[in-house]
């Protein structure tokens with residue numbers, strides 16, 4: 001890929017202003033319930049916000065700006081307003097509460113905030129706790145002269161973008177905290193353009209007529225890329241849904257004629273029963289990331305909708321997807337190959353590449369990479385120029401990367417290495433299992449034993465007894481090596497998850 005960037009680069013100018021300058025201002029850009037903005041209209045909103053930030057809120061380049069709201073047009077306009085003004089966008093998950101928000105505000109030294117009025121109470125409580133956060137305005141407020149919209153009306157629709165360096169930071173991403181502590185990573189204007197030039201161009205291969213839709217929050221770099229940056233990098237359009245559960249996504253496909261969808265494996269499973277309705281929509285490309293896509297979910301979606309899912313592993317640290325595959329290269333159970341522009345390999349504890357077929361630690365490098373605010377963490381994550389993502393992978397003889405587990409989720413029982421997700425996949429194939437999570441728990445004899453937490457499917461809700469546990473154990477022994485079966489089984493009503501839907505295994509460890 002062409003990854004040479006000029007010394008001066010503002011990614012907002014490339015993703016937004018460029019389309020208007022080159023005559024595509026009337027093309028559709030943002031769709032949401034009751035709203036449709038062209039590129040020119042989004043540009044005007046973003047320019048007004050940039051003017052408010054600079055003239056009314058005293059923003060100077062380098063200030064960190066909290067963006068707090070669900071996926072809606074004002075969130076996107078605000079993101080571009082901040083970046084145009086040379087600020088650093090720090091988007092936070094709408095589910096966060098005041099305490100978590102103020103932690104983020106303190107770690108990121110946030111001074112300014114643009115928040116959705118629906119989240120006003122939490123935002124204001126966070127402001128009380130974080131003294132550096134002094135400037136806050138709310139959007140989506142009807143008839144309030146102090147609202148962001150009211151200030152925007154007074155502001156000029158023109159704005160000269162701040163002449164940022166390609167290596168100036170434009171966003172801070174917070175990891176979702178599967179281990180409990182949020183970590184902040186920096187990304188430059190150049191990084192945003194680099195991710196647009198790699199995976200979307202070489203793997204996704206969408207075009208300007210595509211309509212993107214998806215569930216991940218914009219505050220999650222998966223959502224920011226998939227639903228905002230990637231469509232805009234090719235002059236396509238996005239559908240923004242504040243609530244994007246399986247049902248809303250399905251309705252969104254019908255209502256807006258979306259063609260490219262980004263969501264996670266759980267959501268594909270939930271939508272799969274509605275294959276006939278989905279086949280009647282314009283949906284043509286489906287992307288899964290955030291957690292491993294097992295072979296059965298891939299097969300289920302394919303048989304239901306006719307569409308082969310594009311799987312991809314990405315991370316907040318790397319900004320977006322670095323191992324993936326095109327639809328026609330899909331291999332059930334594999335994540336894919338290194339995205340053009342990136343290199344990936346599997347290494348041992350000493351950093352040496354292991355042979356094909358051997359499980360080891362995933363190491364990646366490319367045009368984007370991890371820059372934690374915290375130097376100690378940084379040293380652990382980036383070693384010898386390679387980013388260690390914390391995932392256990394193996395590469396097969398054909399160069400496909402096959403996910404095993406988070407490195408911490410490899411269970412060692414009586415000397416055997418067992419990857420938790422493999423046992424989970426085996427359990428998921430049983431009709432009584434809606435969701436499950438597997439961990440290793442201490443055991444005097446075997447070191448660790450495999451323990452499964454199981455959420456039963458609605459039809460089996462009342463049957464969480466010993467007989468069911470036994471049946472599930474036998475079922476697993478039929479499909480994977482018997483030593484991997486869960487010796488302990490616990491039925492639970494739900495599993496602990498982060499705001500991005502990731503399993504919080506540490507909470508299960510605590511509960512065991």
Ligand code: 3UK
Nearest residue numbers: 221222289290291292312313314315316320321389
């Ligand atoms: C796991 C996957 C197997 C893996 C993300 C796409 O998930 C994203 O970022 P996070 O920082 O988490 C990163 C970790 O999640 N993971 C993600 N995708 C897959 N495991 N198969 C996959 N396809 O453990 C990884 O290290 O929350 C995903 C784009 C941007 C992102 N930030």
